[in-house]
Amino acid sequence: MSDALNSRLTQSASSEFREHSFNFHGRTSTYFGIWIVNILLSIITIGIYSAWAKVRRLRYFYQNTTLDGYHFNYHAEPVKILIGRLIVVGALILYNILVAISPFFTILLIGYIFLLPVIINASFSFSFRMTSFRDIRFGFKGDYWPAFGIYVLLPLAVLLTGGLALPFFTKASWRYIGSRVRYGAIRAEIAPPLGAISTQFGLSILVLIITMIPLTALPMWVHHIMADEILDEMSDGMSSLSVWHWLFVSFYFGLIIASIFYRTGTRNVALSTLVFNRRHRVRSFVGRGAMIWITLSNFVVILLTLGLAWPWAEVRRWRYQAAHLALLSQGPLDNISGMSGTAGEVTAAEFTDIEGFDFGL
DSSP, X not given: OHHHHHHHHHHHHTSOOEEEEEEEXXXXXXXXXXXXXXXHHHHHTTTTTHHHHHXXXXXXXXXXXXXXXXXXXXXXXXXXXXXXXXXXXHHHHHHHHHHHHOGGGGGHHHHHHHHHHHHHHHHHHHHHHTEEETTEEEEEOOOHHHHHIIIIXXXXXXXXXXXXXXXXXXXXHHHHHHTTEEETXXXXXXXXXXXXXXXXXXXXXXXXXXXXXXXXXXXXXHHHHHHHHOOSHHHHHHHHHHHHHHHHHHHHHHHHHHHHHHHXXXXXXHHTTOEXXXXXXXXXXXXXXXXXXXXXXXXXXXXXXXXXXXXXXXXHHHHHHHHTXXXXXXXXXXXXXXXXXXXXXXXXXXXXXHOOOOOOO
């Protein structure tokens, strides 16, 4: 199936594509007002308002994101998000009470493992079904056993192989989600190549090593000087301990940089193979270095402003990612929405009854 899809993409490349850019029109000042109210009301209500806060936040970002002049929308009901969260909190409280009564109840974790694919599918389904473009809803239909293999067994394989199986998990996860997405009556297909994902993985390891080299060399040099000047055993032990602490910090920092690099690179690889109706494909060209800079500088500014710059950081990241995403269509987007219209309207009429709950995955 992957070869066939890539073949169709190659054939389509020779056809004339029209590129439609994504744009984000939100402003930090406007979002700051939404954000501060969300924070204050969530604190006052001991977290209950957080469900409404999530809807207000996503609705603002979606409605200010446009494609070909049309905006997206988010339709979730805060009450159903709250119910989903209460179910999760109630389950956790009950589990901890049972374990406190008897350690035997830790066996319930086995049940959670088998329930995990159901929760994942429900969360994906909820998120997609609550999203619309031009009044047509997206959809997602998951399958239990494929989800079990990808989100239970493959993560175990990644751990057992020391991370070497990560490209297989990444490819499988993107393919599972992308191949089950619908836009009205239109289905999506995706074929992320394992070779390109593996290349991103190899480059990420290289980034980890390069990041760690200067951070590791500095404490080693300092430790060498201290070893010459401080002769007592206690001081030597303390300097050795500080070096190991610094090595851990440098590895953790390098891992963060490599993780951003890998996620951004594989996002570009996967999304650039996403095709709707076998003719209209997505193009993602987010800069890996740019995302590293945005993430780190956002963190520093948020830290220096004691969290008040959080809205600015969110708007900045969202705007950059939207600006580096495009849809290449064969013909105007009216053709796509026209094919989706009937099924989208019928499906939307049933959402009020069956949209389910968001479990906060």
